[in-house]
Amino acid sequence: MALSNAKARGAAYAIASSPVTETTFTRGCHDSNPSYADVRDDLLDTNEIAAPTENPSMTKASSDQAQASPTKQFFVSMLTRDISLADAILDLLDNCLDGAMRLANGNDVDYAKHFVNIEIAEDHFSIADNCGGIPRDVAKNYAFKMGREPDDDRDSDAETIGMYGVGMKRAIFKMGRNALVRTRHGDDMFEVPITSQWLEAKNWDPLPINEPTEAKERLDEPGTTIYVTDLYEGVSRHFANEAFENEVRTAIAEHFTMFIQWGLKVELNGKPVESVLVEVLVSTDEKRPAPYIYQKMIDGVLVSISVGLNTGKSLGDDDEEDVGFERDRSSATAGWTVLCNDRAVIVGDKGRLTGWGDGIPLYHPQFAVITGIIEFRSKHADQLPVTTTKRALDTSSNVWLESLVKMKEGMRIWISYTNQWKNHPRADQSRHWESAKPMPLSRAIEVVAARSATRRVADAIEFNPQKAKVLPEPEDKKPSSRKIVFSRPAEEVRLVSKLLFDDPDEKPGIVGDKCFEMQLTKAKQGD
Structure with missing residues (x-):
């Protein structure tokens, strides 16, 4: 291995200052490796052992070139391989939300003014929105490129999670061979076709931008419609399957729950998508129970955590209005829900990913009353611990690893609580929770942070209900109980x-x- 010039100079100085002017270093007789040949330090030449430099006189330019661009087939195949069909649809919906944020131009978005209509069928896919559309210069220079340009700073001040500039193209390529992107920004309207001929061609010619010529081709308001046909066989079979439609509906309800709660109207095959409510019970009374909360800026990302008892309200619940403590809980929202800039990356995780079984017990039905919510918020999407699919976590990131410590700290509190109460009727606890209300993460932190027992250290706030002594305890030891469950008409x-x-x-x-x-x-x- 060549030594650096600095090391060589150091070695030369040490040798020159030695009283021994000629020393031979000889390898041991057992060492036959020629790379350890005898070295005469007085013959050490730093120029000879330095890294070689290019000598322009030894080469000359030629007219030949080595192609280094990716083939289109390879690029499209690899781009779509690691994303599921459902996640591809979510990616397109996420683009709609980005459009609404850009339309608001830094102000709060009124999501009640926006809609996204999705159709999946055996022979086509379509998604239509009224979220502002694509500006013509963005379409010409950025939107249809395979990857984000360094100078594309459209979302530099927006809390989004897109960072690579591949979402729309990857989703289209995942589904079929022909697509039409029709958009209106202000009064400017145009469409961009992506054809099978373009996909099959070896070159990377620019896509055409066409002007609509008929009234039926015009959009009523600013927004974008994407229509995909010539679906791949597997995609066509999925789109015709009712079970897949239900899978997509659930994924939308979970991933975009916050936006739907804020008024965004999402329809799938003509039927509105209802949000999944992920909430914890919070009492406004200082002496009553409240969840564990923690909030801190870590590596430029605002991390907010809440762990407490859930309400049991989830997708598919009946019309009961009682979401109080005594309501039978659903395990759908138990465990951990992870949000990144208001998008739910994971809902109700009960595995090692979120700490279960890692220094704390594995998930058990006893813990179905426990819900943890963590959100990562940043205007720099590349700092968020989320992968390109937007539905998986980068668990190697420092912000995730540091947050996980606090997640498990909050879980231990409520695992201990359920252990205390597991042999007592649930009704015995209800009086302690009468004033508690279900709240989303942001509201829970706002309410609990106002308590006098909340600790504020440097840039962090933390409330531990165990240390604050607001968690109810059983009044007396009772014999172990057994649950009796039966159904009657x-x-x-x-x-x-x-x-x-x-x-x-x-x-x-x-x-x-x-x-x-x-x-x-x-x-x-x-x-």
Whole structure:
């Protein structure tokens, strides 16, 4: 290995200053490796062992060139390989939101004014929005390039998660061989076709920009419509499958839950998508229970964490309005939900990814009452711990690893809490949670941060409900209990409820509990 010039100069100085003027270093007799040949330090020449430099006189330019550009087939194939079909659709929807943010020009976005309509069918895919459209100069210079240019600073001040400039193209290539992107920005309207002929061609010719000539081709308001045809066989089969439609609906409901809650109207095949509510119970009373919260700026990313009890409200719930403590919980939103700039990257994770089984117990149904929410927020998308698919985490990033420590700290508090109460009826806890309300992450942090027990150190705020002594504890030790679960026709439950409480609409759990108490009394009298 060649020595650097600095090291060579140091070696030469050490040798020159030695009283021994001629020394031979000889390898051991057992060492036959010629690379360890004898070295005469007085013959050391720093110029000879320095890294070689190019000698212009030894080469001359020729007219030949070595091609280094990617083939289109390779580029398209590799670009689409690592993203699922559902995630490709989410990528296009995410682009709509970016358009709405650009339209707001730095102001708060009124998502109630915007819609996104998606159609998936056996023979086509389409997505249409009214989120501002694509400016012509952006279409000419940036939007259809395979990757983001360094000088493309459109979203430098926006809290988005797109960073590579491949989302729209990758989604189109994932689905089919022909696509038409029709857009209107202000009053300027044009369309860009992406054809199978262009995909099959070896060169990277620019895509044509065409002007609409018929009234039916014009969009009623600024926005973009993407229409994909000539679908790949596997894609066509997925789009015709109702189960896949449900998968996409659930993914949209989870990933864009915050935007839908803020008023964004999303339709899939003509049916509105309802949001998944990921919330924790918070009491506004200082002496009542509240979740663990933590907020700090880490490596330029604002990290917000809340861990507490959930409400059980999730996708597919019935019309019950009771979201209080006694409501039967769904495990869909239990575990960890990870948000990046308001997009839910992961919902309800219960594995090692979010710390379960790593220094704390593995997830167990006992912990279905626990929900953790963490959000990473930054105007620089490349600092967020999210991958290019926007639905997976970069768990090697420092901001994630540092946050994980606090996530597990919050989990330990509530795991300990459920251990205390696991042999006690849930009803015994309800009075402690009467004033608690379900709140999303931002609201929960706002309310809890106002408590006097909240610690503020440097640029971090933290509230530990265990240390603040606001978590309820069982009043006495009770014998271990067993859960009894059974189902009866709704009308029969109403009849028994009317008999016992003179009210046909008493909660089924209370009706069942009363029935058991009556039979238990008889059993004890029989003794």
